Amino acid sequence: MTRRTSVVDYSRVINVSLSSIFHIGDSVQVTPVAWAIAVQRQLQLFYGDEGNFLQFPMFTMELPQPTIQEPITVNRYNASSFIKVNRIHVTSVAAGSVHQIGSTNYINSESRIKHIRQFHRDPNME
DSSP: OOOOEEEEEEEEEEEEOSSOEEEESOEEEEOOEEEEEEEEESSOOOOSOOOOGGGSGGGTSOOOOOOOOSOOOOOOOOSOSEEEEEEEEEEEEOSSOEEEESOEEEEOOEEEEEEEEEOOOOGGGO
């Protein structure tokens, strides 16, 4: 792999959250992981036993991985050993994502979010 130097005059990132990465420089491997349970309630009722990821199979199931079944050939011609950028403006890097200025050999990013909406039902209305 041909190494190139990244030159950025200005970079502004407002927010980096939930296991995300803002990285300046090169890396070999990046594996950000974000798990979240988002509960939206009509009434503020808290039961005390909430927030256990293991209650939801989506957090323990194995993620399918794509398989490449045909050979891939890549030809590159880099006229310059520099990647030059004037300005980068990022509003948010969130939920296990990566914003990197540089190169990475391998990125395996995972984000699992369980959204729950709880509505109050009046038993007299049923």
